[in-house]
Amino acid sequence: MSVRVGKTATAPAFPIAAGGALEDSQLRRNVKHATEVIRAKRGRVVEEAADWEQLRQAGHDIKAHTLRHLDQYLQQFEANCERAGGKVHWARDADEANSIILGLLRGYQATEVIKVKTMTSDEIGLNRALEAAKIEPVETDLADMIIQLGADEPSHIVVPALHKNRAEIREIFLDKMGLDHLGTEATDLTDAARHYLREKFLRVEIGLSGANFAIADTGGVCVVESEGNGRMCLTLPDVLITLVGIEKVIPGFQDLEVYLQTLPRSATGERMNPYNSIWTGVHAGDGPQHFHVVLLDNGRTEMLANDLERETLDCIRCGACLNACPVYRETGGHAYGSIYSGPIGAILSPQLQSMEHSRSLPYASSLCGACYEVCPVKINIPELLIHLRGKVVRTDQSTLAGALNPESLAMKFASRAFQSTSVYVAAQRLARLGQAPFVRKGMIGPLPGMFGGWTKFRDLKAIPKHSFRDWWKDHEKARQKSGGAGPVRSATNASDASRRAASSETKEGASHG
Template sequence: MTARVPQFHVDSEKFLADQERVGWHDGALWHLRYKRDLATQVVPDWEKLRDQAAAIKAHVLDHIPTLLSQFITNAEAAGWVVHLAPEADDLKRIVLDLLQKNGVTKAVKSKSMLTEECGLNHHLEANGVEVVDTDLGERIVQLRHEPPSHIVVPAIHLKRGEIGELFHEHLGTAKGEDDPIRLTRAARADLRKRFIGAQAGLTGVNFAVADSGAIVICTNEGNADLGTALQPLHIACMGVEKLIPTAADAGVFLRLLARSATGQPITTYSTHIRGPDPTRPGHQAHLVIVDAGRRRLFADDEHRRALSCIRCGACLNTCPVYRRASGHAYGTTVPGPIGAVLAPAMIGTAKAKELPFASTLCGSCTNVCPVKIDLHDQLLSWRRRLAREGHVPFSKRFAMKIGAQALSYPWLFSLGGKIARTFWGLARKGIPGPHAGWTKHRDLPPAPKQSFRGWWKSDGQNQGNPTNKDQDHG
């Protein structure tokens, strides 16, 4: 994950300031959610499929050492050179060493959230290797020198005009050209040259199949295939949680992944690769298996299952907060609900303290998750952890403490209510103090003449039915 401290409140407000863009961003992501809904409606076993996926992942998380050993044995038999990277720095060192040993100055890379999280590109660039991200969205944000704002559609926060400007500057497209087809064609022409000219291809891994030593990589653009079939050196980087027992299990995930992500029945290219290509003498295939903080999530009984995530992005698309705050507000490589669940373990509770609160706990994320991570409950449990560790602001904790004390005494609660109702009228357009946020955007309801308990004592307990003619709906 990025080193900087996420500032969700500040950064989400920046994005919110452009109200028109917020509506546009919300609509673009809701469209993905809509396509996901359509795609899942025609799968007769959708909920069973999710159950199966969750059960496979739960099995995997309980058997990583066995599966890892089996995977490495089979991978090495297939010709992979396997490397272990306990930390992000190890990954960076291993990859740079391999590239330097092979005299690589130009590399192409298909999407890998792991390498993004470890800052691999920056390290390679700083050491004289040109790395070109080949996923179109990633290429766009790379040219803008900014991180992806979404794990599946990295440039979803940008409008076509902004991309047109960028391509005019970097790819020589006509000034003012903003047609997505023509812009995509320009990127295609440029990137195909880079595929051809690269001396190495870096990829991520979607699934690592233990019983055969194969990795599975999924793309729609074909960039992982073009970025492995042409270059003499392939380096695949995977988090240890990507293990699955068999290729048959991959079938379950392939049926879930693209439907959840974009509403396609399967990714356009779902490629299994096992070691170096025997038709190309001298072809090398390396596999780097990474921890880089995953052990902290693994050791956490309450949140371990978040390692099941297959990075489909469905929880981002459905999250009403993400849709209106945008990915950059989270300040982490993986944003949205899953990002907010991963971050406290990956970068520490102190740095990530705002993120579990960047949610209304509406639960839609939990319902769309193809591997059934109980995301909103995980956010809630992080909140408890943050409070225990003293990372919830004092004002909030103090208010809750006072509240709980006051609410332990019905007479005090009742008195407080009476006082509040007395001064209510003054506050209708603005409450002072910590709750000013309420009246910044909302009117208060009119103060009722009496509380329910007052009414019950005087009338309610004795009479038949209360009337509701006094209600104010205006």
């Protein structure tokens, strides 16, 4: 069994890929602009919802409950979906899912399929598998189409072409759609997409979709979208295949009342996105008459064994954490080397792959907590990042080379130093001596080794000659000499103006060397 997440196995580590992204000033402008727009929009519509925190909590609680009983809810979904005329398939990993879908498509003699945005299909590399089998996947989501036509990779889980601006998109359309001329307004681009895809929507008989929610108590599936390409793919073809990660199941139809409030506000900053489609199995005289659901594990079950890791599966793929993340803001999504980028990608990608790939991603965060703050299902992403860093360190330390790497040794030494005051004070003194060759006017410039990364971009204040510890000793001595007592212990309200008078000790204290 091989869990695969896009092309992560060959992706460079985050710091290296990020270095490249940082040099692309157009990309950085596009990403900053787009994330700022969406953050502002999200802020406004979240403000409108007076019960936002309660909705977040309910969203979290429903997911937590579902995952604790995932086997039961999946079977409920399966039974209800099949009762309504759908067929449910199960896939342990990417290869198995691809082979199920290819088998179905061959059975229907497919040469072409129309696809509505599904990150899960990118996760399993479905398009590559289809192309290898001479079946043409047609991406119909505007952003996915931009990515597909431009032979690019998605850089965001909701707005995959967020790294492209209007002018760049226009160039791709002009080049790939065989157009003689194309206006420069955004509506010119959407009109071009409408015209280009309409013929395919009317003609292609097989649709392929992902799902936002699989509803256990009805066997229904819900897809949330904006453009209407989803409705086209879900409604016009005779055959519909829906690929669903097993964590997308929710217990009840009623639960949509929570997620249909939190998802659009978090994802695109809208009170409601233009279209939500919900269908249950096959409906006579309306829509596809052959409906298949492929339930995908691909590493998800591995996250169920730990309370914190399990939270990762709460994710409803809104992308709010990407838009809020100051790291993503600088680098965009490609630097993560995984189709799941940003904070959620940093916890999801390595876990899906049993920590064998994407191992630099848990470190691609300053732990600022902005992701947790905006998460509509309250996934504690910073805590998970720390937890996964622990897993990376423990596996590294289990090898000799890993145990002897400079970071590990430094951390072990620091831990010992922090366990003994005398070693700590001695180390401080040693560091003060060690820094001497690099100090100029109290500041440290370029340093060799591990700290070179710091001093390449910033200066460092030197450790002062007189530490607080030293000052405190002098301060205590002075106090004893002047009568011993020092200021009286007091519960007096300190805003009392009489306390404004400064003591000479304070002066000494504040103007240390």
